[in-house]
Amino acid sequence: MSQAVKEKSIYADAFREFAAARAGEPAWVERLREGAFERFEELGFPTTDEEDWKYTNVAPIARKAFMPAAPDQVEVVGVETFVSAEARRSRLVFVNGVYSPEHSAREAIPSKVLVEELGAALTGEHGEVLWNHLGRLSGEGDDAFDALNTAFLGSGALIRVPAGVVVEAPVQLLFLTAPGETESATFPRVLVVAERDSRLDLIETYAAVDDSEYFTDAVVEVFVGEGAGVTHYKVQDEAGGAYHVASTRAEVSKDAVYDLTTVTLGARLSRHDIEVVLTSPGASCHVDGLYLVGDGQHTDTHSLIDHREPNGASRQNYKGILDGKSRAVFNGRVYVHAGAHGTDAQQSNKNLLLSTDARVDTKPQLEIYNDDVKCAHGATVGQLEEEELFYLLSRGLHRDLARNLLTYGFAEEIVKKIKFDSIRAQLDEAILNRLHARLEA
Amino acid sequence: MLEIRDLHATVDGKEILRGINLSIKKGEIHAIMGPNGSGKSTLAKILAGHPAYEVTQGEVLFEGRNLLELEPDERAREGVFLAFQYPVEVPGVSNAQFLRLAYNEKRKHLGEEELDPLEFKDLLAERAKVVEMDAGLMSRSVNEGFSGGEKKRNEILQMAVLEPKLAVLDETDSGLDIDALRIVSEGVNKLRTPENAVVLVTHYQRLLNYIIPDQVHVLYKGRIVRTGGKELALELEEKGYDWIKEAAAGA
Numbered sequence: 001m002s003q004a005v006k007e008k009s010i011y012a013d014a015f016r017e018f019a020a021a022r023a024g025e026p027a028w029v030e031r032l033r034e035g036a037f038e039r040f041e042e043l044g045f046p047t048t049d050e051e052d053w054k055y056t057n058v059a060p061i062a063r064k065a066f067m068p069a070a071p072d073q074v075e076v077v078g079v080e081t082f083v084s085a086e087a088r089r090s091r092l093v094f095v096n097g098v099y100s101p102e103h104s105a106r107e108a109i110p111s112k113v114l115v116e117e118l119g120a121a122l123t124g125e126h127g128e129v130l131w132n133h134l135g136r137l138s139g140e141g142d143d144a145f146d147a148l149n150t151a152f153l154g155s156g157a158l159i160r161v162p163a164g165v166v167v168e169a170p171v172q173l174l175f176l177t178a179p180g181e182t183e184s185a186t187f188p189r190v191l192v193v194a195e196r197d198s199r200l201d202l203i204e205t206y207a208a209v210d211d212s213e214y215f216t217d218a219v220v221e222v223f224v225g226e227g228a229g230v231t232h233y234k235v236q237d238e239a240g241g242a243y244h245v246a247s248t249r250a251e252v253s254k255d256a257v258y259d260l261t262t263v264t265l266g267a268r269l270s271r272h273d274i275e276v277v278l279t280s281p282g283a284s285c286h287v288d289g290l291y292l293v294g295d296g297q298h299t300d301t302h303s304l305i306d307h308r309e310p311n312g313a314s315r316q317n318y319k320g321i322l323d324g325k326s327r328a329v330f331n332g333r334v335y336v337h338a339g340a341h342g343t344d345a346q347q348s349n350k351n352l353l354l355s356t357d358a359r360v361d362t363k364p365q366l367e368i369y370n371d372d373v374k375c376a377h378g379a380t381v382g383q384l385e386e387e388e389l390f391y392l393l394s395r396g397l398h399r400d401l402a403r404n405l406l407t408y409g410f411a412e413e414i415v416k417k418i419k420f421d422s423i424r425a426q427l428d429e430a431i432l433n434r435l436h437a438r439l440e441a
Numbered sequence: 442m443l444e445i446r447d448l449h450a451t452v453d454g455k456e457i458l459r460g461i462n463l464s465i466k467k468g469e470i471h472a473i474m475g476p477n478g479s480g481k482s483t484l485a486k487i488l489a490g491h492p493a494y495e496v497t498q499g500e501v502l503f504e505g506r507n508l509l510e511l512e513p514d515e516r517a518r519e520g521v522f523l524a525f526q527y528p529v530e531v532p533g534v535s536n537a538q539f540l541r542l543a544y545n546e547k548r549k550h551l552g553e554e555e556l557d558p559l560e561f562k563d564l565l566a567e568r569a570k571v572v573e574m575d576a577g578l579m580s581r582s583v584n585e586g587f588s589g590g591e592k593k594r595n596e597i598l599q600m601a602v603l604e605p606k607l608a609v610l611d612e613t614d615s616g617l618d619i620d621a622l623r624i625v626s627e628g629v630n631k632l633r634t635p636e637n638a639v640v641l642v643t644h645y646q647r648l649l650n651y652i653i654p655d656q657v658h659v660l661y662k663g664r665i666v667r668t669g670g671k672e673l674a675l676e677l678e679e680k681g682y683d684w685i686k687e688a689a690a691g692a
Binding site: 391 | 489523528532543599
């Protein structure tokens with residue numbers, strides 16, 4: 001038996017079992033899963049021979065054969081520490097992929113706004129929203145991880161904000177991994193439909209109670225309707241032994257704004273694919289992020305901003321801080337179609353190496369098929385500036401404190417755009433360790 | 442307070458200082474002048490411990506201790522201060538936070554209790570008067586978006602907060618208009634005590650109209666070629682540096 005066939009078939013039994021357990025859900029969902037599983041079987045896990053996976057080897061994920069987590073409620077203490085304070089009354093919590101009603105809260109969510117656990121949504125009265133949107137941005141692609149997620153689709157959330165509604169409190173989706181579920185896989189799936197002129201802040205959080213080994217394969221689809229605005233924070237703080245592969249795919253309509261900020265702190269190996277399609281004139285997006293990795297961590301961000309219609313704008317600002325023996329990959333692609341006149345696209349990726357063992361591969365790609373555009377991109381990889389360090393030392397600051405301050409300064413551009421204190425505080429903590437306390441004390 | 446003996450230093454293998462001898466007592470103000478490239482700024486940076494310069498010969502004693510074996514941050518905590526010619530921007534950290542961190546590092550070093558933000562605020566407000574510093578600049582990131590004059594005033598504010606024993610001002614007058622020059626100079630004068638000393642590194646005499654030095658040294662090609670009182674600066678102003686160069690060539 002060839003390696004490829006063996007890899008693919010590891011999920012066959014699990015899939016049959018899963019499908020049987022989900023009997024009773026609509027036939028179209030069943031077909032969606034079956035189609036996705038067939039596609040996954042054909043594709044198999046990607047290998048480093050593929051251009052998009054050249055620097056990121058997912059063979060360990062295949063080798064470990066992480067099986068879907070059991071659909072049981074797991075007792076877990078200390079959930080509150082992972083909840084963003086701003087979303088205390090507007091959150092859905094999942095533990096090892098299973099929706100946890102006791103840890104979730106919806107008091108701050110307006111009744112017109114639908115924030116529902118996906119399992120309930122699939123069998124409930126909102127089937128039409130799902131049928132119209134689910135898998136539309138990630139259904140047919142050649143992404144094996146998207147396909148695998150869709151095959152095991154069932155855990156996650158559906159959010160729909162009706163036309164003109166402004167959701168004041170941010171909605172947090174917290175995907176927590178708790179002890180007892182090592183060597184297992186979860187497949188979080190989120191669908192966000194923000195209708196015309198609506199507003200939504202979304203906080204998508206991945207965290208772990210202890211330092212276990214597991215696999216998260218997440219897919220988030222976001223539809224931003226005409227004139228609507230969605231601000232989306234993705235905070236990935238998985239356990240040190242975790243594998244995290246995720247895709248975020250958004251479609252942005254006329255005069256709508258999609259603002260994504262990703263914060264990458266955890267996981268042994270993480271990969272994030274971002275695809276934002278500006279489908280109509282005047283659509284715009286911000287795609288910013290900060291990755292902060294240390295010894296033994298590997299993180300990979302692939303983004304595609306697809307300008308299809310005139311007068312769209314995109315801004316991408318990614319910063320990376322690498323310490324110890326760590327590695328980061330950034331591949332940012334901007335595609336401007338022939339008809340997308342007046343496009344304004346900017347992309348920047350800056351990296352700060354705090355150790356000589358860290359390595360970055362950064363590759364901006366601009367593909368522009370018309371002349372009436374304003375596009376700029378830049379990528380840098382550097383170390384702390386000797387002159388800046390000397391300045392701080394010459395004021396009597398100890399070397400570690402001086403380095404921390406400068407590192408913080410490097411990240412600050414991203415940190416300051418985050419409008420929720422809880423996320424900023426988490427980042428401050430991660431970047432500065434003890435410094436934050438020293439600044440405030 | 443400071444004894445420099447036969448100091449030789451190189452940068453990238455090139456010799457910049459070629460035997461400096463200088464003695465500074467507490468309470469004194471010394472001006473170091475000289476044409477561009479004479480080694481003035483090199484001397485200032487070496488005293489603060491800049492890593493780009495290598496001392497190849499000689500010694501520097503600060504209060505009897507070998508200054509050269511101390512790290513830059515240790516020197517600062519011992520009371521050596523360098524006002525930078527080109528102050529560095531530190532985004533993300535407010536001026537007030539930065540000053541408090543530096544102030545508390547020194548307090549800790551002296552075995553004194555650290556100040557909390559509230560206590561420090563009062564101290565900072567009082568010290569800011571020395572350089573007529575706008576309170577708005579305290580909450581802004583260190584030097585970020587500051588004008589040239591504001592950056593130089595901020596250097597003197599740091600000096601006011603840290604109260605160094607030895608302050609080395611590296612071309613603090615460059616790029617200042619006449620009002621800013623007056624404010625900065627008056628600030629330095631107010632900070633003067635019988636216990637501390639100041640080294641003014643400058644290309645021009647005009648700063649010395651405001652801060653009266655006890656001694657003026659002329660540096661040329663890495664050596665002090667002439668030492669005199671404040672009238673030496675006036676002589677340089679009048680004649681330029683060419684006569685120094687000619688005298689040095691003839692010597």
